[in-house]
Amino acid sequence: MAAAAKRVPLPAILLANDLLDGDVVFAFVDGAGPLAWTRDPALALVAADDAAADRLEAFAAAELRGNKVVDAYLVDVAIESGSPVPRHFRERFKTLGPSNRPDLGKQAGEGIVAAPKG
Amino acid sequence: MYRYDEFDERFVRERVAQFTDQVARRLDGSLTEDEFKPLRLKNGVYLQLHAYMLRIAVPYGTLNSRQLRQLALIGEKYDRGYGHFTTRQNLQFNWPKLRDVPEILGLLADVEMHCIQTSGNCIRNVTADHFAGVAQDEIEDPRPTAELIRQWSSAHPEFSYLPRKFKIAVTGAEADRAVIKAHDIGLRLRRHPDTHETCYEISVGGGLGRTPMIGKVVRDYLPKKDLLAYLEAIMRVYNLEGRRDNKYKARVKILVHEIGAEEFTRRVEAEFAQLDGPSINADPEEVARIAAYFAPPRYEALPAVSNTLEAAKASNPAFARWVEVNTVPHKVPGYTALTISLKPIGQAPGDATSEQMRRVADLAERYSFDELRVTHAQNLVLPHVRQRDLFAIWQQLGEAGLASANIGLVTDIISCPGLDYCALATARSIPIAQAIQSRFADEARQREIGPLGIKISGCINACGHHHVGHIGILGLEKRGIESYQITLGGDATENAAIGEILGPGLAAEEVPDAIERIVSVYLAARSEGESFIDNVRRIGLSPFKAAFQETTRAAA
Amino acid sequence: MPLLDRNGSAEDRWTRSEGAAIGNIPAAIVPWEVLAAALDAQEPEQVIGVILPNSVPFSALEPFLPRLALVAIAFPAYSDGRGFSLARQIRRAGFAGEIRASGPLIADQFAYALSCGFDTIELPEASAARQPVPQWLRARDTFSATYQRGYSESGRNVLDQRRAARAAAPIAAE
Numbered sequence: 001m002a003a004a005a006k007r008v009p010l011p012a013i014l015l016a017n018d019l020l021d022g023d024v025v026f027a028f029v030d031g032a033g034p035l036a037w038t039r040d041p042a043l044a045l046v047a048a049d050d051a052a053a054d055r056l057e058a059f060a061a062a063e064l065r066g067n068k069v070v071d072a073y074l075v076d077v078a079i080e081s082g083s084p085v086p087r088h089f090r091e092r093f094k095t096l097g098p099s100n101r102p103d104l105g106k107q108a109g110e111g112i113v114a115a116p117k118g
Numbered sequence: 119m120y121r122y123d124e125f126d127e128r129f130v131r132e133r134v135a136q137f138t139d140q141v142a143r144r145l146d147g148s149l150t151e152d153e154f155k156p157l158r159l160k161n162g163v164y165l166q167l168h169a170y171m172l173r174i175a176v177p178y179g180t181l182n183s184r185q186l187r188q189l190a191l192i193g194e195k196y197d198r199g200y201g202h203f204t205t206r207q208n209l210q211f212n213w214p215k216l217r218d219v220p221e222i223l224g225l226l227a228d229v230e231m232h233c234i235q236t237s238g239n240c241i242r243n244v245t246a247d248h249f250a251g252v253a254q255d256e257i258e259d260p261r262p263t264a265e266l267i268r269q270w271s272s273a274h275p276e277f278s279y280l281p282r283k284f285k286i287a288v289t290g291a292e293a294d295r296a297v298i299k300a301h302d303i304g305l306r307l308r309r310h311p312d313t314h315e316t317c318y319e320i321s322v323g324g325g326l327g328r329t330p331m332i333g334k335v336v337r338d339y340l341p342k343k344d345l346l347a348y349l350e351a352i353m354r355v356y357n358l359e360g361r362r363d364n365k366y367k368a369r370v371k372i373l374v375h376e377i378g379a380e381e382f383t384r385r386v387e388a389e390f391a392q393l394d395g396p397s398i399n400a401d402p403e404e405v406a407r408i409a410a411y412f413a414p415p416r417y418e419a420l421p422a423v424s425n426t427l428e429a430a431k432a433s434n435p436a437f438a439r440w441v442e443v444n445t446v447p448h449k450v451p452g453y454t455a456l457t458i459s460l461k462p463i464g465q466a467p468g469d470a471t472s473e474q475m476r477r478v479a480d481l482a483e484r485y486s487f488d489e490l491r492v493t494h495a496q497n498l499v500l501p502h503v504r505q506r507d508l509f510a511i512w513q514q515l516g517e518a519g520l521a522s523a524n525i526g527l528v529t530d531i532i533s534c535p536g537l538d539y540c541a542l543a544t545a546r547s548i549p550i551a552q553a554i555q556s557r558f559a560d561e562a563r564q565r566e567i568g569p570l571g572i573k574i575s576g577c578i579n580a581c582g583h584h585h586v587g588h589i590g591i592l593g594l595e596k597r598g599i600e601s602y603q604i605t606l607g608g609d610a611t612e613n614a615a616i617g618e619i620l621g622p623g624l625a626a627e628e629v630p631d632a633i634e635r636i637v638s639v640y641l642a643a644r645s646e647g648e649s650f651i652d653n654v655r656r657i658g659l660s661p662f663k664a665a666f667q668e669t670t671r672a673a674a
Numbered sequence: 675m676p677l678l679d680r681n682g683s684a685e686d687r688w689t690r691s692e693g694a695a696i697g698n699i700p701a702a703i704v705p706w707e708v709l710a711a712a713l714d715a716q717e718p719e720q721v722i723g724v725i726l727p728n729s730v731p732f733s734a735l736e737p738f739l740p741r742l743a744l745v746a747i748a749f750p751a752y753s754d755g756r757g758f759s760l761a762r763q764i765r766r767a768g769f770a771g772e773i774r775a776s777g778p779l780i781a782d783q784f785a786y787a788l789s790c791g792f793d794t795i796e797l798p799e800a801s802a803a804r805q806p807v808p809q810w811l812r813a814r815d816t817f818s819a820t821y822q823r824g825y826s827e828s829g830r831n832v833l834d835q836r837r838a839a840r841a842a843a844p845i846a847a848e
Contacts, residue, residue, distance in 0.1 A: 019145075020217045022170035067144070070151055071165060089600065090537060094167050098538035100466055100548045104198055104213075105168055125832040128818060136816045140782065148804050153780050156753055239753070269821040269832070275789035276762055276825075279755025346823075357759045358731070392766070398824045403840060404833055 007053060008076040013044040013084050014056040015094065016063070016072035023111060024094050025069060027056055035059040037069065039111025041095040042083040047074070119180050119489060120265050120411045122230045129272070130227045133234055137161050138220040160240055160278070162233030163219055166541045172214045173236040174226060178246035178264040178288070179207035179492040183479035186490065188229040190475035196222055201475070203460060203468040205532060205583055206285070207245050207492040208236055212539055234272055239280045241271035241353075247289045247296045248493040251412060252448050252455045252501045258307040258316045260288040260296075262409040263345070266400055270346050277353045281360035282368035284353075285325075292612070297494060299333045299614035300324045300586055302370045303352065310339050317341055322352060322382065323374030326580035330616045331371040334379035336386060342405070344390075347398040351390035355382070415487035415502055420452020424505035437512050439561065440523035445508070454505050456486075458498040458515060459522040459530065463555045466548045467533040468496030477518040481511055494583075495532055495571075497525065527564040528572060528637070529555045532583055536576025536593060537600075543576035545593025545600035550574055550629055557630040567637055570650045571610070586610040588651045589636060590617045591629065602629050606636065606662055607654045618659055620666040628669060635665040675776075676802035678795045680788055680814065683807055686796075688723060688744060696720065703746055706730060713741055725776060728756040732763040739769050746796065749777025758790040765791035765826070781805050781813040788814065789825040 014027035018037070025037040026044035035045070035055070047053040053074060060072035075091045077084035086092045097105015106112060122130070137157075144154040158164075162173035174189065189209055193201050196218045197211040204210055214222060226232055236243050244267045246260045247253065267286055271277070277284075287296040290307035298304025304321040317339035324333030340348055352370075359377075361367045374382045431438035445454045458478060460468050470478075478498055482490040485507045486500035493499060503511065515521040524530045531554060534540065536547030551574055558564055573587030577594075584590030590605035601623035608617030624632055637650075639661050644653045654662065677686045688701045694711035696702040703723040704712040716722055723744025726735060735745070745764055747757040761773050775787050776796040787795060795810075819830045 017165055017169075021215045022165060022168075022213075024168055064151070067147055088598070090167075090543075090595075093537060097168055098212075098548075099546060100538050100552065123836070125819060125835060129820070129832070132817050136782075136813075139812070143781075143805075143809065148806075148809060149780065150804075153752065157780075157782060273817060273820050274822055275786040275820070276758045276822075277755070278786060279753055279758065279783075354759050354762070358756055362754060362756075394824070400823075400833055401837060404836060407836070 008074050010050070010053060010076065011046045011048045011079070011084070012053055012056070012074040012076045013041075013046055013086075014060055014072060014074055015041075015044070015091070016060065016069035019067055019070050024106070027059055037063075038113065039106070040113040041106065043113060044077075044084050046077065046079070046084050119182060120177075120261075120408065126230070126269075127227075130230070130232050130234075133161075133232060133273070134220065134223040134227055137223060141216065141220060156238055158216075160235055160238035161219075161223075162236035163216065164237060164541070166212070166539050167537070168539065169213045170216050170219075171539070172211045172219060172222065172233060173204070174209045174211070174231060174233050175236045175243040176207050176209055176231075176492050177268050178244055178250065178261050179248050179494075180250075180261065181482075181490050181492065182488050183483040183490070185229045185231055186475050186479040186482070188225060188231070190472035190479070192222055192225055193472040193475070199473075200469055200471045202466070202535060203470065203492050203496045203498070205494050205496060205534070205581055206236075206243060207248070207494055208243060209492070210535075212535070237283070239282050239284075240278045241267075241274065241280075241284045241286065244268050244271070245285070245287045245296055245301075245494060247291055247294075248491040248499050249295060249446065249455055249501065250290065250491075251414065252450075252453075253291045253293075253295075254447050254449055255292040256290050256449070257292070257309060258290040259409075259412050260290040260305070260307060261412045262405065263290075263305060263307070263318075263342075264288045265408050265411075266345070266405065267349070270349070270400075274353075277357055280353075280357055281362045282365070282370075284356070284370065294610075294612040294614070295494075297583070297586065297610045297614070298324070299612075300326055300330075300583070300610065301333065303349070304333050308339070315341070318345060318348075320348065320352075322386075323371040323379070324614075325369050325371040326583060326585045327369065328366050328578050329369075329372065329375075330580070330585040331375060332614050332616065333371075334374060334382075336379065336383040343399055343402070344395055346400060347393045347395045348386075348390055350398055351386050351393060354389055355385045359385070414450075415489075417450045417453060417502070418504070420450075420504065420506075422451040424452060426506035427508055430509040434509075436523075437509060439565070440512055440521060441508055443523045443527065443565070444525045445503075448502070450502075452505055454503050454508065456500045456503045456508065456511065457493065457525045458500065458520050459524050460497050460520075461524055461530050461555070462519055462522045463529060463559045464552050466535075466538075467531050467551050470498075474518050474520060477514065477520070481514060485511055495530065497530070523561060524564055526569045526571070528558045528567050528570045528633075529564055530571070531555065532571070532573040532587070534575050534577075534581035536574070536582075540576060542579060543593070544578070544595045545576050545602065546626075547574045547576040547582060547591075547593055550591060550593065550602065550626060553626070553630050554633055557634065567641070568649055570637070572633070573608070583610060584608070585616045586614065587617060588654070589633060594623060596623055600626055602626060604629075604632055604636075604666065606659060607651070609651055620659070620663055622670055624669065631672070632666060632669040635669055636662055639665045675799065676797045678784075678797070678807065678810055679793060682811055684794060690725070696722070701743070703744065709738060713738070716741075723772070723774075726760070728754060728760060730760075732760060732767075735764070736767060739764070739767060742769075742771055744772040744774060745769070746774040746776045747792075749775055749779055752777065752779050752783060758786060761787075761791040781809045782816075784810050784814045785816060789820075789822075791826055 096107040164171040287301040289296040306319040320337040321333030491499035531551040533551040537543035574591040575582035575584040586608040605617030609615040694708035721743040
């Protein structure tokens with residue numbers, strides 16, 4: 001997939017929803033393996049250049065075709081304490097959960113692999 | 119209330135099997151996501167921000183205890199132990215998994231419920247006055263009509279791929295508690311002045327969203343027997359002529375607006391004239407069959423005033439205030455219709471936990487002929503309560519955190535889920551509602567202010583009905599942050615009106631101050647007994663605008 | 675293009691003509707824009723059908739109906755439901771020829787199409803490849819009965835079945 005003019009500013013991560021579960025998932029690489037999905041935003045692969053973003057978009061297209069995920073798109077991020085954080089508040093909520101229910105969602109540790117930072 | 123017969127039962131079971139098959143065909147690639155999405159929406163399944171959402175139909179807002187208990191169970195087993203009652207009298211779960219939806223649908227079918235047409239470009243779940251059958255100002259119970267329409271509109275061969283969603287509301291009372299003028303079709307049962315027969319007044323083309331419109335009356339008195347044929351005529355004109363080139367211009371309100379109500383009416387009447395009514399309409403026996411389910415329960419003969427209630431009120435002022443605010447007079451002496459507030463201070467408006475659902479189900483079973491209602495204002499109603507039982511109910515509600523005495527008051531806020539859940543939202547709604555509730559938490563002050571409806575939507579689609587709020591709040595995105603536009607003077611009743619924008623958008627933290635200033639203008643300017651909305655109508659927008667501008671200046 | 679009727683795969687005896695020149699095509703489907711010219715050129719043995727954009731009002735089609743053996747209504751997208759209403763209007767006018775839905779419909783619309791008066795569904799190759807015929811037949815029979823009276827599957831509506839049940843058991847209904 002060619003770098004489209006409307007691609008979000010980099011660095012960016014790829015997020016989507018799991019087709020069967022609906023959970024928000026992020027493209028990541030486990031070690032030297034191929035791209036896969038994680039529920040932990042801190043593990044998301046950050047694409048800093050067009051080649052890396054192309055790779056994420058190609059993965060998104062294949063996974064949409066393969067009926068694994070829906071609504072996959074790139075999200076521009078800032079790096080805060082070593083982790084990618086979406087710049088837009090809407091996508092930030094997607095990596096956290098409902099702001100009125102801190103007991104629910106990723107902010108409550110759902111799908112989070114790494115130990116909470118700080 | 120209505121009970122399924124063998125045909126209804128089979129239909130809903132077949133619908134479950136159909137959706138199960140649709141999911142399987144999505145997973146095996148027979149259906150693309152573009153093809154599947156409208157199919158899942160027609161079954162109430164949305165993809166939201168964090169998860170799928172399942173919207174369950176509560177036809178015309180009527181439930182029994184068994185159904186509510188089943189919803190509580192589904193909430194616990196397949197969700198996170200709570201649900202959200204919506205402005206369309208439905209219930210939404212925020213965290214179901216698509217893989218579980220077929221099973222959930224089976225559990226719903228077990229209690230005569232479904233998710234049919236709670237979304238998508240089709241005729242949606244029919245809504246009605248939540249005091250149907252008990253209101254003193256009622257001419258005829260709207261629920262038999264709503265049930266007839268529910269059946270007729272289900273899996274309609276011709277009208278399932280409309281230009282856009284289509285909402286029908288029915289009322290049978292003089293006061294409009296169903297917001298019929300903000301619906302694609304609003305039906306009002308009324309008596310013909312000459313024949314004294316009950317007929318329908320039919321309004322078309324109301325709606326909120328991007329272009330809010332008040333419905334126009336296309337028929338003053340439609341004989342009841344002609345209902346389905348007339349609806350078919352309206353739907354056919356809309357299906358053929360509604361715009362499909364622009365999603366934001368596809369509602370019937372735009373068609374009515376563009377060709378004019380008179381021309382729209384002419385086309386509908388021309389189509390109606392060609393229809394063979396008797397081959398389309400439900401026969402009188404069918405209408406009577408449905409109506410029989412809504413016969414009044416076996417009320418006891420009771421004195422109009424309950425001494426037990428009066429004594430409890432006298433000895434317990436907090437209880438007396440709750441009775442004053444949360445109950446309305448009933449058709450039958452000695453009874454009352456009780457609204458249970460789902461707006462405790464600081465909670466998401468309309469949310470109820472599974473535990474709370476079970477508590478309310480128990481109360482409905484014990485004290486309200488096993489019946490309850492969901493209101494478009496996101497509260498619950500026990501429609502047939504003996505006055506003398508109110509104190510016991512109040513105590514039990516209190517234990518479940520459900521005894522807020524705020525119905526119709528400033529903290530009884532209507533709010534959509536907003537950006538905390540919704541993929542379409544442009545800003546959050548719930549935290550705004552919570553902040554306003556906290557500001558006005560004092561119950562004495564709420565009563566001092568009196569009836570005041572605040573309605574909040576997190577995007578232009580207006581699920582939170584902000585256009586018809588006395589004070590409306592619309593959340594938007596402005597330069598990368600959430601921004602809130604305030605409107606004033608909207609009205610959701612028979613005096614339906616669209617609110618006007620007061621000034622530039624506010625940051626979230628400025629909203630409670632702005633509301634405070636608006637309320638202060640009213641308190642200073644009101645005459646004896648004058649409600650907020652009456653005051654706005656009398657003194658006009660300017661004093662409020664002036665006060666509002668002070669908010670924006672203070673913030674600048 | 676693959677064609678289905680209510681029983682599954684069907685033979686298509688019709689040929690589309692690009693313009694009004696229908697030559698000696700025995701059964702020709704012509705574009706709506708050239709229908710009048712094609713009818714002028716019609717030979718006695720020929721039958722003519724039209725492919726109708728779904729934005730054409732029924733009143734414009736009506737004068738031609740007596741001379742047509744087929745009306746194919748275009749579905750530009752499966753979500754565009756105008757064709758269902760057009761088919762209803764055409765049947766109401768007494769048209770006894772074939773009504774065909776032409777476009778990327780999905781199997782879930784099969785029963786609706788039949789109920790509204792369609793006889794056949796003409797699918798793009800890609801749609802047909804994804805949705806094999808058994809899916810259409812299963813979708814056709816999803817509901818044993820629906821709630822609308824006056825649609826062509828008339829024996830299969832709940833209201834008339836309830837009425838029949840009442841007539842059969844007047845005492846039980848009491």
